[in-house]
Amino acid sequence: MTDLLSWPWYVAGPLIGLTVPALLILGNKSFGISSSLRHICASCLPSGIPFFKYNWQKEIWNLVFVLGILIGGIISVTLLSSPQAVNVHPDLVQELAGYGITDYSNLVPVELMNWESLFTARGLIMMVGGGLLVGFGTRYAGGCTSGHSIMGIANLQLPSLIATVFFMIGGFIMANFILPLILSL
């Protein structure tokens, strides 16, 4: 009875993979989440930018889908047993402790991502800066982990494989070389 609260990868991965045929069969929809950010721009602040001038109402399904993800989060923590302390590699625990990160009670590090830390250089870079990189990068790349890494590669698209390789390269660079500097701030 060690870790029943956290699902193993071989349960979660296939379930996530099944989202692809589910969306296709339910209505011919290609799996992709970062597009939702574009639809929000198009619906709220198109500002005459050609990239945001399209019939976003036709893509409302995508916004409903991400709303579902948010509700899924609420259900998980309220109705299902809430996640326990994340059990990670001891090396990571040791490394993060060096930056004063010791609270594993939440899935996000509460010591880094909270409203107060927005007013620190570290928090501002991570939350605002990180968000900008995610939003800008996914659209520039034409998709994110769902659209490229799962849907794209599963449909044997070489551009998606290339994008995924660069997702990983960017992640390795940030996690190993840049993040330590930011966490030391």
Place this chain on the structure above:
Amino acid sequence: MQKPTYNNADLEVRSLDTMCVNESALEHRWYHNLKYLTVGVFFGIVFIKAEVISWFRIQEMFRLQSFHMYGIIGSAILVAMASIFLIKKFRAKTIYGEEIVFHDKKFNKGQIYGGLIFGLGWALTGACPGPLFAQIGTGATAVAVTLLSAIAGTWIYGYFREKLPH
């Protein structure tokens, strides 16, 4: 039934951006979208129960300290790949009887530059766009700032799009 108002150039742009190009010729009432809500809810629950949305798990992945995330992404791709293969082989139809169509993606340099930029943001925030929504749902309300920032990032891309190398 409404005729699609997009011209070919527009379709090109849209497929470039992995927008839904599989436009249904059918017009549905709003409540048909509830089925996507349901899929989203299940998806969000899996995210959380498997700690996919955990900043710590993402750090572990990029430090090669755990197989967890690689197993999830890898097995998700394999299951999706098998599903697409079967859909194509048996020419499966949607629940409305429409033919399921796939669109090829074209390579452009954005997948390299944008990919790198997203990768940096992924390791920094510990989240891709999907998990951002799930994280907020778990009560990490400050992540709403990250989400708004990501929306702003998308907007900035749209603004400078023509000036960026693709």
